[in-house]
Amino acid sequence: QSVLTQPPSASGTPGQRVAISCSGSNSNIGSNAVHWYQQIPGAAPKLLIYNTDQRPSGVPDRFSGSKSGTSASLAISGLQSEDEADYYCATWDDSLNGVFGGGTKLTVL
Amino acid sequence: EVQLLESGGGLVQPGNSLRLSCAVSGFTFRSYGMGWVRQAPGKGLEWLSAISASGGLTYYSDSVRARFTISRDNAKNTLYLQMSSLRADDTAIYYCAKGRTSGGASNSHDYWGQGTLVTVSS
Numbered sequence: 040q041s042v043l044t045q046p047p048s049a050s051g052t053p054g055q056r057v058a059i060s061c062s063g064s065n066s067n068i069g070s071n072a073v074h075w076y077q078q079i080p081g082a083a084p085k086l087l088i089y090n091t092d093q094r095p096s097g098v099p100d101r102f103s104g105s106k107s108g109t110s111a112s113l114a115i116s117g118l119q120s121e122d123e124a125d126y127y128c129a130t131w132d133d134s135l136n137g138v139f140g141g142g143t144k145l146t147v148l
Numbered sequence: 149e150v151q152l153l154e155s156g157g158g159l160v161q162p163g164n165s166l167r168l169s170c171a172v173s174g175f176t177f178r179s180y181g182m183g184w185v186r187q188a189p190g191k192g193l194e195w196l197s198a199i200s201a202s203g204g205l206t207y208y209s210d211s212v213r214a215r216f217t218i219s220r221d222n223a224k225n226t227l228y229l230q231m232s233s234l235r236a237d238d239t240a241i242y243y244c245a246k247g248r249t250s251g252g253a254s255n256s257h258d259y260w261g262q263g264t265l266v267t268v269s270s
Contacts, residue, residue, distance in 0.1 A: 041192065074256045076193070083243055083260040084185075084193060095258060127193050129255045136209050137183070137195030137255030 042067060043128050043140035050146040056116045059143045061128030063109050067138055071131040073111040075104055078125045078142075087126070088113060115145075123147045150174035150259045152244050157264030160234055170227040170244030170261055178202075178222035181247030183257060184229050186240040186266075194240070197229065198252035207252055234268045241265050 044062040051057040061073065075088040086095050088104035091111065103114045111130075115122055128140040156168040170182070183198040197218040198207045206218050217230040227244050242264050245257035 072254070072256070074254075078193075083262055084245075084257075085260075086248075086256070086258045089248060089256045089258070125192075129193075129195070131253055131255050135207050135253065137185075137198060137207070139185075139193045139195055139255075142192040 041141035042132065042138040043130070045126075045128060045140035045143045047141065048144045048146065050148055051115075051118045052148045053118055053120060055118045056114060057118055057145065058115075059113045059126050059128075059145070061111045061113070061140050063111075063130065063138070065109060066134060067109075067130050067132040068106065068111055069109040070133060073104065073106050074129045075102075075113045076127045076129060078127065080125070084127065118147055120147045150246065152246060152259060152261035154242065154244050154261045154264035157242060157266045159267045159269065161270050162235060162268055164234055165230070165232040166234060166266060168229040168231065168242055168244075168264060168266075170229075172225050172227065172244075172246070175246065175259075177220075177225040179250055181250060181252035181254070182218075182220060182227045183245050183247060183252065183255070184216075184218060184227075185243045185245055185257075185260075186238075187243070187263075188237070188240040191240075195255055196242075198247070198255075199227070200252045201250040205252055231266075234266075236268050239266060239268050 076084040184196040246259040
């Protein structure tokens with residue numbers, strides 16, 4: 040069981056906006072920055088969002104992140120078929136270890 | 149171009165040890181924290197360990213704290229993970245990852261290796 044809670048699956052049609060939630064606690068999301076990773080099956084994870092709402096160079100602005108209290112959210116607008124992947128939230132916990140969400144499998148219908 | 153190349157994975161019997169290496173290039177290794185993350189077959193990502201740029205600070209998950217040791221050789225641009233008392237549930241792809249900052253305490257990694265498979269089985 041993961042420390043951070045994500046829905047196991049999400050879906051949308053091309054062009055739609057999809058949001059993926061990530062729930063934690065005061066000791067992790069509540070007091071640390073949140074990061075999001077995208078993982079295509081068979082490939083290494085890719086950093087999508089860091090420090091809650093920052094995009095690395097090369098990541099389209101269709102991807103955005105936010106945080107409120109002990110929950111965070113990844114939003115994908117203008118959904119494209121290439122966005123079909125697994126998405127993981129991540130942060131640091133005040134008990135001095137990293138934590139990941141269980142992952143959300145995004146299907147583009 | 150930033151590159152991280154893991155090696156050292158393979159088949160190992162339960163109770164035995166294994167050392168993973170991660171050779172990096174394309175960035176100033178001694179300036180960044182590094183970490184190890186694993187993924188069991190068909191499962192999600194699991195954070196294992198992190199180390200600061202100098203190597204002076206190390207962090208571990210509860211699941212590996214007493215069995216795994218992270219280290220780095222800044223002269224050789226190489227990260228290591230010494231694993232002992234291996235169990236069947238340690239079977240996974242092991243990724244090394246570059247931290248975005250000099251410290252190790254963030255779980256924010258902007259570059260990842262391709263992973264090395266460790267299989268623990270008799």
